[in-house]
Amino acid sequence: DTAVSQTPKYLVTQMGNDKSIKCEQNLGHDTMYWYKQDSKKFLKIMFSYNNKELIINETVPNRFSPKSPDKAHLNLHINSLELGDSAVYFCASSSQGYTEAFFGQGTRLTVV
């Protein structure tokens, strides 16, 4: 029973398309995150949500819009995809943002 699950695992799409990545956690955590791992393998925070409220938006283009319908879900919608958006996106969750975070398996997005 996966603690943090995200779908899809792989996503190949054309430039200009709109796509979504879904994330769900069954750990009862209050805080959820989106991280991006770029080609240099650097894990960088994109967004943090606490109790469905956006806490951090770390200079991410507004083509990226997170949505948290409830505490267990944090989806990421990306409009007008660009080549530079190709990366691995990780969803994570933690309790109150001050303990260890649990990560999903990642979504490898390739924009062609």
Next chain:
Amino acid sequence: DQQVKQNSPSLSVQEGRISILNCDYTNSMFDYFLWYKKYPAEGPTFLISISSIKDKNEDGRFTVFLNKSAKHLSLHIVPSQPGDSAVYFCAATFSGTYKYIFGTGTRLKVLA
């Protein structure tokens, strides 16, 4: 501005010997530090953490040491096993920040 640095991109160690992975940070507000292990095509997996009120935390073969004055932490793995071969990330956070800042990772290879 990279607040958490892992200056060794890779490390090779013989099976049974000690692996020492290092991490430096610049932000003195960080008060909670974590180590994650990552296999290819998987999400980071939490290994061990340490609060800034401690200087050592041990969990089985894994020990994390924190030197606050030097803003340095290290992960010791004893004895190293081939299954430990992975990329190791250190991360740091502080209360109320709702994000984890990751280092760039060190690829550990344990040779049988």
